[in-house]
Amino acid sequence: MSVQAVVEFFQQRGGGVEILTFEDTSTVAKAAASLGVTPGEIAKSLLFKIRDDFMMVLMAGDKRLDNRKFKDAFQAKAKMPEIDEVLAVTGHPVGGVCPFGLKQPLPIYLDQSLRAYEHVFPAAGATNAAVKIKVDELAELTEAKWVDVAQA
Numbered sequence: 001m002s003v004q005a006v007v008e009f010f011q012q013r014g015g016g017v018e019i020l021t022f023e024d025t026s027t028v029a030k031a032a033a034s035l036g037v038t039p040g041e042i043a044k045s046l047l048f049k050i051r052d053d054f055m056m057v058l059m060a061g062d063k064r065l066d067n068r069k070f071k072d073a074f075q076a077k078a079k080m081p082e083i084d085e086v087l088a089v090t091g092h093p094v095g096g097v098c099p100f101g102l103k104q105p106l107p108i109y110l111d112q113s114l115r116a117y118e119h120v121f122p123a124a125g126a127t128n129a130a131v132k133i134k135v136d137e138l139a140e141l142t143e144a145k146w147v148d149v150a151q152a
Helices: 002-012 028-035 067-074 083-090 112-116 135-142
Strands: 019-021 042-050 053-060 108-111 119-122 129-131 145-147
Touching (some): 002 019, 028 042, 042 083, 053 112, 108 135, 112 135, 119 135
Parallel strands (some): 042 119, 053 108, 108 145
Antiparallel strands (some): 019 129, 042 053, 119 129
């Protein structure tokens, strides 16, 4: 189970992060309403396919990807994988994709838009699960690199 992989991810790193469950957090708007936070505090996880490789970018939920910035940062066009590839690569369903408990290691990038917040709420492996995590802790736990790929 995808949420269980997230639980195990945090247990292996000392725990301390609670999995929050709600009726539905499958979209930024639903997640923000369920959590009582602004859409920007939802850290949306975007999986991209570059040639035959995959990578993940997390950004503030109220931001959109800037294709020019993405291409400049990664020397490739942003391409979203097929739905079946998302589950196969991450182990998480669309709407529950997160950088925790991944089926296979992936490069993780955090967009600068997340720096506007002390805490953010990424999904936790299911459309009704999320975690509250400090942005600095998110960066450390996922060994993420910072990028600027969101529209201004």
